[in-house]
Amino acid sequence: EPEVTQTPSHQVTQMGQEVILRCVPISNHLYFYWYRQILGQKVEFLVSFYNNEISEKSEIFDDQFSVERPDGSNFTLKIRSTKLEDSAMYFCASRQGGNTEAFFGQGTRLTVV
Amino acid sequence: LAKTTQPISMDSYEGQEVNITCSHNNIATNDYITWYQQFPSQGPRFIIQGYKTKVTNEVASLFIPADRKSSTLSLPRVSLSDTAVYYCLVGDITGNQFYFGTGTSLTVIP
Numbered sequence: 001e002p003e004v005t006q007t008p009s010h011q012v013t014q015m016g017q018e019v020i021l022r023c024v025p026i027s028n029h030l031y032f033y034w035y036r037q038i039l040g041q042k043v044e045f046l047v048s049f050y051n052n053e054i055s056e057k058s059e060i061f062d063d064q065f066s067v068e069r070p071d072g073s074n075f076t077l078k079i080r081s082t083k084l085e086d087s088a089m090y091f092c093a094s095r096q097g098g099n100t101e102a103f104f105g106q107g108t109r110l111t112v113v
Numbered sequence: 114l115a116k117t118t119q120p121i122s123m124d125s126y127e128g129q130e131v132n133i134t135c136s137h138n139n140i141a142t143n144d145y146i147t148w149y150q151q152f153p154s155q156g157p158r159f160i161i162q163g164y165k166t167k168v169t170n171e172v173a174s175l176f177i178p179a180d181r182k183s184s185t186l187s188l189p190r191v192s193l194s195d196t197a198v199y200y201c202l203v204g205d206i207t208g209n210q211f212y213f214g215t216g217t218s219l220t221v222i223p
Contacts, residue, residue, distance in 0.1 A: 004156075035213075043157060043200070043213040091156045099145060102211070104156030 002026045004105035006092050012111045016081050021108045023075045023092030032075045033093040033102060034067065036060070043091065049075065082112045117201045117214040124220045131188045133217050135201030138182045146177060146184045147202045147211070157200060157213070161186065188219075196221045 005024040013019050025032050034046040047057040049067055066078045075094075079086055089109050093102040118136040125131045137146070145164050149157035161168055163175040163184070174187040188195060198218050204211035 042215050043151070045212050089154070093156075099162075101147060101159040101162055104158065107154070107156050109154075 002103075004092055004094055004103050006090075006105035006108050008108060009106070010109045010111070012113060013082055015084055015112055019079050019082055019110065021077045021079075021090050021092075021110070023077070023094075023105055024073055025075055025092065025094030026096075026103055027073070028096060029094035029103075030097045031055075031095040031102075032067075032069070033095075034077045035091045035093065035104075036088040037091065037107075038088045046077070079110075082110075084112050086110060087112045117203055119199075119201055119214060119217045121215065122218040122220070124222055125191055126222050127192055128190050131191050131195075131219060133186045133188075133199055133201075133219070134183055135186070135203075135214075136183045137201070137203045140181050140203050141205070143205045144181075144203050145205070146175065146181075147204075148173070148175065148186045149200045149202065149213070151198045151200065151216070160199070191219075191221045193221050193223060195219065 004026060007022045011019060032049040035043050036046055037043045045058050047061045047067055048055040064080045068076050087110055089107040091107045092105045095102040145162055147162040148160040150160050151157045161170055161173050161175045163177050165177050165181060168175045176185045198216040200213045200216040202211050202213060
């Protein structure tokens with residue numbers, strides 16, 4: 001079964017550093033998403049991406065965040081200057097289109113110290 | 114976006130049928146109802162999706178009344194491995210965002 005792949009599985013970074021979280025969506029999917037989940041809390045929408053541009057973003061997705069699909073296969077989330085409160089699991093998801101469901105990766109656990 | 118309300122937690126014995134109800138009073142005409150399952154430290158996993166009436170797959174059934182203001186996920190004969198958080202999502206599945214609610218934490222007891 002095709003799957004969404006995320007790397008790394010766990011990243012520790014110092015406050016103020018930039019981090020890039022990587023995702024390889026399912027190959028024929030057209031819609032891409034990033035979500036985050038702070039420990040013990042619900043899954044929160046960050047951003048959706050379609051046709052090489054952001055489609056929607058939440059209030060969490062401020063100027064510190066950016067997304068990119070640099071080479072047609074990877075989908076990245078960059079946090080420019082990490083804060084302690086950015087510590088969370090970050091999930092990438094992709095969807096083929098139409099009324100199909102989204103498939104989620106296993107997540108990257110980001111720890112900001 | 115339609116807000117969803119689910120019970121925070123439920124317990125069930127192994128082998129029982131579990132029904133988790135989600136309220137979504139302001140569901141829009143174009144909205145679908147989708148349920149996901151999440152195990153600790155894993156990404157959400159799609160269970161089932163529907164628009165109206167009843168949908169059944171190899172894992173679960175989804176019952177949606179005519180007014181679509183609620184939906185019920187039915188898990189037949191649960192096992193210990195069904196212990197997880199179950200999320201009800203309501204949204205335009207052709208759109209560009211869908212939101213998770215707080216979910217229902219199901220604990221299956223031996």
